Amino acid sequence: MGLTKSEMFTDQQNRLAAIAKVLGHPARIAILQHLLKVQNCICGDLVEEIGLAQATISQHLREMKNIGLLKGDIDGTKVCYCIDEVVFKEIGVIFDDLFKTDLKGCC
Amino acid sequence: MGLTKSEMFTDQQNRLAAIAKVLGHPARIAILQHLLKVQNCICGDLVEEIGLAQATISQHLREMKNIGLLKGDIDGTKVCYCIDEVVFKEIGVIFDDLFKTDLKGCC
DNA sequence: TTGGTTTATTGCAATATTACGATTAATAAC
DNA sequence: GTTATTAATCGTAATATTGCAATAAACCAA
Numbered sequence: 001m002g003l004t005k006s007e008m009f010t011d012q013q014n015r016l017a018a019i020a021k022v023l024g025h026p027a028r029i030a031i032l033q034h035l036l037k038v039q040n041c042i043c044g045d046l047v048e049e050i051g052l053a054q055a056t057i058s059q060h061l062r063e064m065k066n067i068g069l070l071k072g073d074i075d076g077t078k079v080c081y082c083i084d085e086v087v088f089k090e091i092g093v094i095f096d097d098l099f100k101t102d103l104k105g106c107c
Numbered sequence: 108m109g110l111t112k113s114e115m116f117t118d119q120q121n122r123l124a125a126i127a128k129v130l131g132h133p134a135r136i137a138i139l140q141h142l143l144k145v146q147n148c149i150c151g152d153l154v155e156e157i158g159l160a161q162a163t164i165s166q167h168l169r170e171m172k173n174i175g176l177l178k179g180d181i182d183g184t185k186v187c188y189c190i191d192e193v194v195f196k197e198i199g200v201i202f203d204d205l206f207k208t209d210l211k212g213c214c
Numbered sequence: 215t216t217g218g219t220t221t222a223t224t225g226c227a228a229t230a231t232t233a234c235g236a237t238t239a240a241t242a243a244c
Numbered sequence: 245g246t247t248a249t250t251a252a253t254c255g256t257a258a259t260a261t262t263g264c265a266a267t268a269a270a271c272c273a274a
Binding site for chain 2: 227228229230231232233234235236240241242
Binding site: 004005006008009013014016017018020021022023024025026027028029030032033036039050051052083085088089091092095096098099100101103104 | 111112113115116120121123124125127128129130131132133134135136137139140143146157158159190192195196198199202203205206207208210211
């Protein structure tokens, strides 16, 4: 089917899954890591940096924008992408909450 | 194409993406949260708990096992699933590393 | 205006994912 | 033995994702 039955889950579960899904592709991880490394906007050097076609990179960037992780500022013919600090931190907290649980190893 | 070009990325990027991909479905988030809540093995009550068909749940469980997040102990006709503590913590660290970066908001 | 640069979008092909019914395999209960 | 229970697997249909070439859109420069 390929159709996720999201109505069966809570908003929190769907939001977390949507975020993880966007992170679930190495090209998007590479984009995020590059943005974290340069600590600045990136204006189009991603195509050479990552090595995928321009259309493909653009698509990945759109998905990252969809969950709010990135924002794009138009600057002439270029578009400067950078991380949305608030959303970035929010996502960090979400994962932190999920993985901070102390397990009392049962098996 | 639907075929990720994973050879273009580092092992670390591919591993992180693979983990995030598995977390990128609300049913698998629900499974993980249920396991964290009961703090014990779950032996098959997931089908009623989540509300998807048995075959579907089994498929989701397999994906979570593939990345090492869950392990299943056979107990008679039942199989008890629980979180692999080591991998769980490892994944927590991976996300923590990724999101701990302090951004100096550029845009 | 014309041409160059950059990014988004469209259209498409190949592959992947999601979901479930049906079946199978393994054990348990009797 | 038979039957019930449980979970994995198979097969299949519907939908999603990935990737790219081609094109469009928007701006800049001369």
